[in-house]
Amino acid sequence: MIRSMTGYGRGEAVQDEYRVVAELKAVNHRYAEITIRMSRELLALEEAVKKLIASQIKRGRIEVYITYERLSGDSSKIVIDRQLAAAITETGSQLASELGVPADLSVAQLLQFDGVMQVREAELDTDRVGSAFMQAVTEGVRKLAAMRSREGEQLAGDFSQRLDRLADLTDQMMERVPAVVQEYRSRLLKRLQEWVDGLNELDESRLLTETAIFAERANIDEEIVRLRSHIGQFQAALQLTEPVGKKLDFLVQEMNREVNTIGSKANDLTLSQLVVEAKSVLEQIREQVQNVE
Numbered sequence: 001m002i003r004s005m006t007g008y009g010r011g012e013a014v015q016d017e018y019r020v021v022a023e024l025k026a027v028n029h030r031y032a033e034i035t036i037r038m039s040r041e042l043l044a045l046e047e048a049v050k051k052l053i054a055s056q057i058k059r060g061r062i063e064v065y066i067t068y069e070r071l072s073g074d075s076s077k078i079v080i081d082r083q084l085a086a087a088i089t090e091t092g093s094q095l096a097s098e099l100g101v102p103a104d105l106s107v108a109q110l111l112q113f114d115g116v117m118q119v120r121e122a123e124l125d126t127d128r129v130g131s132a133f134m135q136a137v138t139e140g141v142r143k144l145a146a147m148r149s150r151e152g153e154q155l156a157g158d159f160s161q162r163l164d165r166l167a168d169l170t171d172q173m174m175e176r177v178p179a180v181v182q183e184y185r186s187r188l189l190k191r192l193q194e195w196v197d198g199l200n201e202l203d204e205s206r207l208l209t210e211t212a213i214f215a216e217r218a219n220i221d222e223e224i225v226r227l228r229s230h231i232g233q234f235q236a237a238l239q240l241t242e243p244v245g246k247k248l249d250f251l252v253q254e255m256n257r258e259v260n261t262i263g264s265k266a267n268d269l270t271l272s273q274l275v276v277e278a279k280s281v282l283e284q285i286r287e288q289v290q291n292v293e
Helices: 040-054 082-098 106-111 124-198 204-218 221-237 247-266 269-289
Strands: 005-013 019-028 032-037 059-068 076-080 117-121
Touching: 005 124, 019 124, 032 040, 040 059, 040 124, 059 124, 082 106, 124 221, 124 269, 221 247, 247 269
Parallel strands: 032 059
Antiparallel strands: 005 019, 019 059, 076 117
């Protein structure tokens, strides 16, 4: 069954003290394009993520957002530069002695000097967070694929209805051609009768020749055969599991080509109206095909 190129998937996983959330958004694109936004500490996992997504998504623009947080444990630590603190204290004492003032520098004041106290994030355990990372992405991809499949089912139902209508219009075109030829013969006969105005015998051979020439020009058998074949191929492609978006797009172009040729041969109002409606149905199909993977 076909799949849509649009969708959304969210995955979440917890490993020890790490919680990872992966969100994937897919939109239409001519090719497969994957962009990932995540913390720099996890860039080593980017290639693995792209391979995982590419194994499930063959076409579309996929935007991936990955975040993580610590649920427990020390997420940060305080680092004291004792050498700097000692130097500041010693310098303060010397200055106090030289100026004859009390050396009353407190610890709180000392910690406020730049560089004496620093708060650093605890080192990231890439092995543990990496496991949760891939679990979250896997779940997100699965949900994204499921949504694309559900939308694909809706598209397939819509395609089937429109193809049925196109097939019906094709049958009507084929049924209309004999009547078009017969009406042309009648119009030609009337003109010839008016021309001779009863003075001479009507040239039946000329009438047959002119009618045969028109019938040949108006013949759409080949176009109808190809159009029906394309409709059948399109319907069969809807049942395939592999990506068929590009194939469906090509088939729509070919069907348009056949309908346009029929339109150029149409010398009849009814047939022209059928062609216009067929082109309208094909345009609706073409717009929807742009959403198929």
